[in-house]
Amino acid sequence: MYRTHTCGELRIADINKEITLAGWIQRIRDFGGMSFIDLRDRYGITQLVVDENTDKTIVEQLEELGREFVIQAKGLVRERSSKNTKIPTGEIEIALTEIKVLSPSEVPPFTIQDDTDGGDDLRMKYRYLDLRRNVVRKNLVLRSKMAHAVRTYLNAQDFIETETPVLIKSTPEGARDFVVPSRMNPGEFYALPQSPQTFKQLLMVAGFDRYYQIVKCFRDEDLRADRQPEFTQIDCEMSFVDQKDVLNMFEGLTKYMFKETLNVDVDDFPWMPYSEAIEKYGSDKPDTRFEMLINNITDLVKGNNFVVFDSAEYVGAICAKGCADYSRKQLDGLTKWVQRPQIGAKGLVYVKCNKDGSFKSSVDKFYSQDDLKVWAEKVDAKAGDLILVMSGEKDHIQGAIGELRLEMGNQLGLRDKNIFKPLWVVDFPLLEWDEESQRFHAMHHPFTSPKVEDIKLMDTEPGKVRANAYDLVINGVEIGGGSVRIFDSELQAKMFKLLGFTKEEAQAQFGFLMNAFKYGAPPHAGIAFGFDRLVSLFAGLDTIRDVIAFPKNNAGRDIMIDSPSVIAEAQLEELNLKLDLKEKE
């Protein structure tokens, strides 16, 4: 036995016990005549002491020790003469009687402390050292607890946890696939799943009734702080349910996770139609922690010879509370901010609602005090508030002013990480027009059912068909989404036709699913949560990297193991592959 206790458990009640600890040396404080060693493991830190009573050989051994050495230490627990109230073991220390180096350590490239001196690159390269730090490990402990809560809740609701294959088939819809060459089937490839979508529907046909899985998914697209090429979903499907049943079940799961892991009670989740989210928040994932809703003032601003507004399809405004005293510099800063290519607005019009009831705007030349008063009433602006107005093409400006709203929320400190505001966004469009390929794409996926009352529109105005599709959004983060599925092979065929598949293509790609539907498919619906995002939201982080033990960087590289990498010529040959690398221009 290497140890009798962990480094986090000894207390004043353990005084005079002969104990053995094992762990990493956090720090040595050498006083010449005496020394202190902080010994660390996952559970905490315990102080070891060497003084005049300690065996001389131990004093000599001490010279060899350094940070991050793994040692085994035997000694007597005793009360400290000067206590440290900052740590749980701070009332005791270990008078050493024996010390053994289990494993020496080179000087680590950065300090293993909460406030490390290491930068992101270095910490990623030595991820196993970074994971020794409390602040990093605690995120993975939270992740473990949340996964446990998911299983506890769904098992209690009679869900069956089922694994689905990882080597599957490439499909044309959705994200780019990661592919895996098949040695036994020359020239053919597996794909890694973007999600277990079709398999979980087949499990419903199989009568499983309730399925879930905490499962890796893979998408070969460009990355972000909240997107990794491999990520984890809480994937679920249910039979004989409608949309409300699914939302209630997973609202229950979400509340359970908040309560179990953060001890937070959240309100019932409001349902917001997609159209309302776009209209009021300029986003399909609204941050409802604060108001500052977008108002459509297009009709109020026309006919004053202000050509920018007169020619605009849409004019939107938000009201920033208490910002009437923004300086010229601040307003210029906001204007520059919206003119960045990422937002792409031409400009920004402001109206200051002064304390004395007058208005000062950047368009005073065109609009009277009375005109501006009408605007202020429309956007519910009071004295002391600042109205920000953007105009242009409707879809673009709604999104842009939505971004401005979030930026103002940041500046005003309205996006508190300790407040959680979940909601369901419902009634998504079934299809969206893709300019590039000049055809409709499924907004959610091709198995999403249209709303019954909208089916008749499928032939006439496909773009207006609403789907039985829903997203869970918390604090402006898209946590998950799902839909009621098509379970009728004829309706599914119609859907494929709308998506531009020929009968033959549909049969080749998804024939297995349509065939399955011929043998008694139950009505079914499902949902999937992005587990990494949910954990990072709970942990108050902006990136999912810190809730993944071994994440990849912006370019999809693992800089610790240095992947991806080239493979041996023999491997290529075995797979019947030849490389044809494009020369860089």
Place this chain on the structure above:
RNA sequence: GGUGGCGUAGUUCAGUUGGUUAGAAUGCCGGCCUGUCACGCCGGAGGUCGCGAGUUCGAGUCUCGUCGUCACCGCCA
């Protein structure tokens, strides 16, 4: 594919208008120190200023390219 930030000691950063020998903190090494817990004090070592070209009498500093990294846009059903 695009836009922007960053790249200087082991590490995190500073470095003025282009000008002599590139600094600080921390870490590391050595010395002193019996109650520290971010110990303290004294001393020391440590640099291909990412890489390559260019402008210039002179480049860490300016220009172009390139590589790495981060954030965002496109993309991600």
